[in-house]
Amino acid sequence: METLKAPETLKVRVWRGDAAGGEFAEYAVPARENQTVLDVVTEIQREIEPTLAYRFACRVGMCGSCAMEVNGRARWTCRTHVRRVARPGEVLELRPLANLPVIRDLATDMAPFFDKWARARGQFQPKDAGDGAVPDDFAVVPPESKARREADAGIECIGCGVCYASCDIVAWNPDYLGPAAMNRAWTLVNDVRDGARGARLEAVSGDAGCHSCHSTQSCTQHCPKNLDPSSAIAGLKRSLFWDSLLGRRG
Amino acid sequence: MSLDPRGRSHPTYIAFILHRVSGLLLALFLPLHFWALGQAIHGEAALEGFLRWADNPLLKAAEWALVVLLALHLAGGLRVMALEFLGWRARQKDMVAASLGLAFAAGVLFLLNVG
């Protein structure tokens, strides 16, 4: 005789609230074979709780907008399969990204995160065309050069904030620029076409910058793009050390 | 301070905590150590008096712990500086393991000699 297998359910605890505070709410959705965490959130919002706030755009790991705390660890939710983070029967626990102000439910205010990119001088400043003019010729940057490889290593950042939410120093020092902003700064320090090395190194030095990183490598461990901000920050420390020692800083 | 262990169980994070806790305890021990050794200023008898007072299983165990902490902190410090100055990237787990090994070795040697 044939028995119809009842669909298993997935229990989900979702943090609901705003800047003033909040608490977990429990939901149950059907457990599916191939289900991402973002699918689960979307299902809850469509079928159970239309007022649930969260953020996503591309759904394919490119835009960096869907990060949340999934069972105690920051992740991109569109590329995280439920079965990779919760064993069968285990509860899925979702919170907004740590170290950022909550707007509502699972949506955080990313402004402090991006403000720090600006403070770390994350904008490219062309060497030969300071006033924004178009340079006469293309710059030739050999792909095998050391600087090029260092720059390439950090270029794929999608700005998801997972590293920022994973870093204790951000939590302990609100001024700390954080891994992503300094990963960006290191990329530009290694860009031979850039003309703002000195000012950029100045911007990332000191207690709010690279010198407060303790090489815990939580950022490197959790970056969904497999970047290595921790090593980038070590590179900034190294450059500052030798530049200061050899009198190369203004 | 809220530290969810679920995102903090990788070897390099544990290395950071061990380095910090060992450094903290060593820093607190330092003035005590200098005070004890400073007993020599009042002559050999004063120093001997302190050493005899410290000659009990509890303080021997504390001394052993400090030796292990010192070796642990040393190894952790070398790890941090290898990352910072030499730009090491790979083999992080190996480095953490080597640090633990060094501390363990120092502890065992100390124990063998105390006996």
Added chain:
Amino acid sequence: MSRGAVHLWAAQRVTALFLGVAVAVHLVTIIIAVRGGLSAAEILGRTQGATAWFLFYCAFALAAGLHAAIGLRTIAAEWLGWRGRGFDLAWLGIGLLTGLFGVRAAWGLYVA
């Protein structure tokens, strides 16, 4: 101004490099010294009038005092929120005093 913090960072690495050697020497000394128990006569036998050891312990004490105080400054800033110039100067003072306290002990072992 961030330069002060950068100098403290550099000072901690420079002292750490020296301490790396000193601590290795110290661990070996300790492991040899505790063989069969410690006595004041034994320790003083090594240190009394030994100028090289005296100078080594002076450098060791100052480096350790400074290094530890810079480390405590970081921990206090991150875990207790103690930040600012006043705290920085206080930590430098504490580091120096601890180091000098160690120099005093080394002196005692040298001349006792």
